Amino acid sequence: MLQVNSDHPTDADVDRLDPYAFMAVIGKRVIHPGGRRSTREMLALAGLEPGQRVLDVGCGVATTAIEVARRFGCHVTAVDIDPLMLARASANVRASGVGTVAVAKADIQALEFADDAFDRVLIEAVTMFVDRRLAVREVVRVCKLGGRVLDHEFIYRRTPTAEIRRIFEGEVCPGIRFDTVADWLALYQAAGLSSLQQTSGPFSMMTPLGMLRDEGIGNLVAMTVRVAARRAYRRKMAWLMSRMLRVLPFLGYVVLVGTKPTADSSGRLTSA
Ligand SMILES: C[S@@+](CC[C@H](N)C(=O)[O-])C[C@H]1O[C@@H](n2cnc3c(N)ncnc32)[C@H](O)[C@@H]1O
Structure with missing residues (x-):
């Protein structure tokens, strides 16, 4: 994990930042493929109620964690592995x-x-960056019997060419691993979730309209000014966008929800 001063990264740090850490540094608040639309879909599937204990894993700058606490009255534990994200999340x-x-x-x-x-x-937008089987096992383990796990990740909406995979999985997000909706469902089914449902849609996080919808005009202007004012940011953004424009038509998001089965009196596993 790259150790970076969250407020004043050096030019060399900027060059080496992950795309999503770079997004956080320039002030982006929504850092996942389906944007606010997919978060809305996820929260609609979550069945949240006041007082529930909610874990937001890989919370980034804590935009969703804050929304869940504010709108639904839940107690949220927001965790991330990256000190840069944790600093931004705490401040937010x-x-x-x-x-x-x-x-x-x-x-x-x-x-x-x-x-x-x-x-x-x-x-x-976390599971796809790590060992997916370990991660899925962990998030299911810490969920209550009868509770729900919700995951929102990238999918390919069109079969990617080798060149598209090389650009996205090799250059833009080295080590990222995802495939189709069926592939994600199979992972969670194997980890024991039942009553699995999903929604999916196009990648919107870095399209002009998606940026406007997710960030609002005020933050979009603030981000644009921040990028324009620093050469290292302009260079990073140009590098990123030149690649994203090529892979964008292939990308989409999935939001899936599943229930951790409860043990009924006969000892069989059932979903709540
Ligand atoms: C694409 S960002 C998504 C951030 C946030 N969930 C959002 O939707 O705005 C991926 C996040 O996963 C975090 N992350 C990566 N590896 C992780 C790990 N092993 N454990 C926890 N968080 C991790 C990153 O630091 C980053 O904040």
């Missing part, structure tokens, strides 16, 4: 005035929470 939680979001460091592949600790576990 403080600025929001919401008192029911706790920010902490954690690795999705080895969560330091007890089994069955959370009513809901939310993941947006």
Whole structure:
């Protein structure tokens, strides 16, 4: 993990930042493939209620964690592995005035929470960057019996060419691993979730309209000014956009939800 001063990265740091860490540095608040639309879909599937304990894994700058606490009255634990993201998340939680979001460091592949600790576990654009089987096992483990796990990740909407895979999986997000909706469903089914449902749609996070919808005109202008004012940011953005424009038509998002089955009196597993 690259250690970067969240407020004042050097030019060399900027060059080496992951695309999503770069997005956080320039002030982007929504850093997942389906943008706010997919978060809305995810929250509609979550069945959130006041007082529930919710874990947001790989919370980034805590935009969704704050929304869940504010709109639904849940107690949210927002975790991430990256100190840069944790610094931004903590600052955003403080600025929001919401008192029911706790920010902490954690690795999705080895969560330091007890089994069955959370009513809901939310993941947006994280599982695909790590060992997916370990991560899926962990998020299911910490979810209560009868609770729900919701994950929102990239998919290919069209079969990618070798060149598209090379650009996206090799250059833009080295090590990222995802495929189709069926592939994600199979992963969670194998981890024991039942009643799986999904929605999917196009990648919108870095399209002009998606940026406008997700960030609003005020933050979009602020981000544009920030990028324009620094050569290292302009260079990074040009590098990123030249590649994203090529892969964009192939990309989409999936939001999936599943229930962790409860053990009924006969010892069989059933979904709540
Ligand atoms: C694409 S960003 C998504 C951020 C946030 N969920 C959102 O939707 O705006 C991916 C996030 O996953 C975090 N991450 C990557 N590897 C992780 C790991 N092993 N454990 C926890 N978080 C991780 C990154 O630091 C980053 O904040």
